[in-house]
Amino acid sequence: MIELDVALKVGTFNLEMAFRNDDGITALFGHSGSGKSLTLNLIAGLMRPDRGTITLDGRVLVDRARGIFVSPPRRRIGVVFQDSHLFPHLTVRQNLWFGRWFAPSRERAINFDAVAETLGIGKLLPRYPAKLSGGERQRVAIGRALLCCPRLLLFDEPLAALDMERKLEILPLIERLHTEFAVPIVYVSHATEEVARIANLVVVLNAGRVKAIGRPGEVLGPLGGESGWSRFDRVSVLTTKVCGANTAYDLTELKHPSGTIWLAGRAGPPGGQIRIIVRATDIVLSAGPPHDLSVRSSLSGQIGSIEKDGPLAVVEVILEGEGRLYAITTRHALDELGLDRGSRVFALIKTSALDERQAAVTPLSF
Amino acid sequence: MIELDVALKVGTFNLEMAFRNDDGITALFGHSGSGKSLTLNLIAGLMRPDRGTITLDGRVLVDRARGIFVSPPRRRIGVVFQDSHLFPHLTVRQNLWFGRWFAPSRERAINFDAVAETLGIGKLLPRYPAKLSGGERQRVAIGRALLCCPRLLLFDEPLAALDMERKLEILPLIERLHTEFAVPIVYVSHATEEVARIANLVVVLNAGRVKAIGRPGEVLGPLGGESGWSRFDRVSVLTTKVCGANTAYDLTELKHPSGTIWLAGRAGPPGGQIRIIVRATDIVLSAGPPHDLSVRSSLSGQIGSIEKDGPLAVVEVILEGEGRLYAITTRHALDELGLDRGSRVFALIKTSALDERQAAVTPLSF
Amino acid sequence: AGKAETPAASPGTEKDTPVIVFAAASTKTALDAVAAAWKTNTGKTASIAYASSGILAKQIEQGAPADIFISADLKWMDYLQKAKLIRAGTRRKLLGNKLVLIEPGDADVKLEITKGFDLAGAAGDGKIAVCTLDSCPGGIYAKEALESLGVFASVEAKLALADNIRNALNLVARGEAKFGIVYATDAKAEPKVKLVGTFPEASHSPIIYPVALVEASNNPDAPFFLSYLKSQAATKIFTGQGFDILPK
Amino acid sequence: MTDLSPAEWTAIWLSLKIATAATIASLPFGILVAYALARWHFPGKMLLNGAVHLPLVMPPVVTGFILLILLGRKGVFGAFLASIGIVLSFRWTGAAVACAVMGFPLMVRAMRLSFESIDRRLEQAAGTLGANRASTFFLISLPLAAPGILAGAILSFAKALGEFGATITFVSNIPGETQTIASAIYSYTQVPGGDASALRLTVVSIAISLVALLASEIVQQRAEKRLASFE
């Protein structure tokens, strides 16, 4: 459980932040210069808020009114900084071991080799940070934060310098931290997909203020209309149940009250819940059930609202049963298909456009 | 014109690079640790190759055999480093002016205010770098490199710490540098879409070797099969002609011999060439012409090759007339639709999935 | 290695505890030779610490483990005697010296040192090197001499003050200064200077190096070394260096 | 402090003049040598490094004596300097030279440390922006080494205030010309009862150096604030 409500003024910049997440991963999302890193600094104890409180798992870390301020080492909060901040005089191995050394031995739950393996830094262990590439440094920094087995993890754009492939390998590791060891996480990112995949709370910052807060599906879908966000940032989050598989074609069948979604590969045992992220620009709307198409998955629903945006329109599809999807199409298509508020539609979703590795097996409170 | 053919050994890492680009933007693409930054260091003159030559616009910068090595300041090559390397004792304004001061005044073609405006750093001018956010620092670094009006620009993942929206604002600026001032550019990135948008030559690095080289369409489409690349990295590049517009719906009609593509907004005058980037996962295949769908654009062609990859398959569509598209679907869909090599298919492309800002008005040799 | 650990300050009851002599730096050449002779004669060691008389006196005041003090002037001996830090009974004049005017070896100025002699004129725009006028003994004697000869006012502006006689000598030897006023012993030892003349003994208070046993000394060899300083051998060494041996 | 004699005031004034001149005059050499030691590789680098440290290792008297031999009126270089009108011996300029030499190792070490701690990549970045070696040095390296340059200057200045061994040996002790506070203090310590006067002058020279120190700390703290991301 992390809860904070703080205010800070640096230079001419005013930060006012408040959120509370009882369990899970909080995503801090916002433009460059919106105050994300400052927020992490406050949580880590590297800066003192001008007023306010920060509480972690019931322990008050900061309370300006009561004059409480727990020092960083006693907070045991692991941080992956925006620039890696590796210790230049220590080898990669020593950097990784640095935090571990100070962790009480019964809390050293995370396996060194497993982390080194996943991050692909096994070969770098005897090297010094100055001789690493940018992405290698960042991976070592992630490893260092993980291995100190912290009570809370702060990630400041840890994956920015990494290719998609690496990202998709590292994200599950970060998530496992949460699911296996119940380590809460605050994660800063610019990439909506990254955020939607792992977070159970999204806090959108704008110029130092909380602009939106809620579950990924609630916050990231309606996001696009605001100035400064691209339509490619809009995603919907759907919670589905594994109900079967097509072994011949290696597909998993996910059930949603409004239809079926096919996911590539095998994703968890039947009955398990799976959370799926669908980009608004990936959805094709159809007035009737699809045929002759390579699209395998379709969900039926009713158009809720239509929000026009130049040549395009954001269509909210209220799915049968529960949940909603946001789809973006041209206004032209809407008119041609005669779609309007209240119309029945099918939302077609390409299996290949769904990243099965981004589909989280979710024990979360969705 | 940039041409290089060099070899370098640092530690246990061997780099062997050779490419030549007569005109335009070269994208260096590769995993973390593949040698991209080292290559830029060689071009900038910050490292000396063990052997080989580097030539820029006919001027030999390095020739180990002949003992030629032009020092960095005499190369006039602007670099945006992976970490920003701003001068901490200078204000943002002074940092920006630093390079400009040394540029011969008749070469000071790039406008200060325009750059500051586009990069959104106008307000930061009197500040010192230590007091900037990560993304702000990176934008200042980009500005600094641009404003020194170099003869060649090297970008090492300049947009990694920026949100998509900012990226899409900065990319055109980078491109304008090339088109307006004929500054060649070498651009390092992890993001295929970024690369495909601006480059006319893509060099894919793997463990210090050139693994693929060619135009974006040729290189990035076939990429997915290789280990380590995600299917989301696959894109196709299509060259089309503006042939009309639908003013009522604010759409541009792009003609390709195999069909019509609708792009959101207005993109250049009729007759102009437009380059379009289509992600392989964004294409829906249809056995017949589409109907009842929100998809407005369809291109017809014949299936060239099918490359199976687990539950999915990469389908090469040889378009009527010229060009090819890569589409990814499930094997299941292919079998159900009875699609095989030689089958006629329609490739459906959602207008909203095409980023009109990534569509380059291209005077390039495509 | 162990030698350096010798407990010089511990009670000097053991036979081979060296006698510690605190001596004015200008006596080094002569005293080193005397100590060496004593060692050959008796097999005993005299350990001699050279520094300026003032520093040595203050160190004795602070409990330095010295057995014998040889001062370059009477003042510092008086200072210690007043503080009852030396055995007054053992005090005596050890050596005498003369004050001389010198010039660089390649110069050839003839001057007779008499009342009102034209030292200033002879110096021209050159300097006259002397020891610091009110702190260094040599300087004090020089000032007295120049004053009693009535030329001090005319040469004061031309004086270059060194922190010790040796430095003044150096300035002349290197040709930096046109003249120098130093002890006869120094002039004799430095081949690169030439004697111009000796100051009349009456022109300054007598130059005397007094010696005494330090009150706190309990080294049984100390009195022997003190008396050895008067021995024939020692006298020969001292006179060889140009010192005067003073009666009592 | 009002009971300082005119001669003492002269010594104080002279000390200030000499210390300031010594510091300012040795600054460019100190910076050059420090930078060379920090960044360049050249044959004889160790020798230069050793030579710079000499005045620290040798007793001041020896240093003064060597200066006398080299720069004295009849010295190897001194004769040449005299022929072009530069006379150092028995002049305050000579005292400044002695102080500069004695302070040089301290100055160079501090500056060198600062040059060494500069991130080379910043200098490289300046190079790619078109700054040649000289410009990079003056616009990037020098300002970034400011803490060390300031520290070096202060050390040299303080040393100059306290120096008398080499000075008195080289240029002697001429009131009004080369008699500094330090040599005046030394003289006082050599006469019985001179302690009080010595103490008085010592306090004066401490006060001067404290003022210099304070000024340098303020300058430095201001520069630091800019470079700090938060305090």
Next chain:
Amino acid sequence: MTDLSPAEWTAIWLSLKIATAATIASLPFGILVAYALARWHFPGKMLLNGAVHLPLVMPPVVTGFILLILLGRKGVFGAFLASIGIVLSFRWTGAAVACAVMGFPLMVRAMRLSFESIDRRLEQAAGTLGANRASTFFLISLPLAAPGILAGAILSFAKALGEFGATITFVSNIPGETQTIASAIYSYTQVPGGDASALRLTVVSIAISLVALLASEIVQQRAEKRLASFE
């Protein structure tokens, strides 16, 4: 060099012992004070800073004299120290104290510069990884300040080799006990004809310091290679 007298060998050996002891003994204090000045804010910081610089500003004789008064057998602290068995005056240990004091400002300045140039964010990162202040200091700050600590130690060592003003005043110039190379050289320079011997000893002390310098440069270059991204 084979014609050095046994007394001179003793002086050399003693100088080495004293310089080494002075450097090693002052190291922890130097590090502590340097770190405090570089990183902490506390009342009296300027005073401490001034006090550290005193031995530089005051003529060595005065420093030595103050030491004599404070730490001498009859001195304020000296009497106390003597009562617990620590006698400094006129012992080699006292000479080491004098050298340590004289080298202290140089040592502290160099170290302070290095501590100041450490990126604070690295210390903060160590904090977030669970290292408390002490661990952060020993594992991060201290190793990163190594260049300055080395430079400080070398300066102190070199100074100790050359120091005689304070030493001779505090512990006198007793052969075999407190006569170092520097004070032996001083003795030789006080009499005509001593130049050759003085020169010989000067060469010895220069040689010693060059060896120390060389060693320190090698150590430093090795450390630097690790930290450099490319040479």
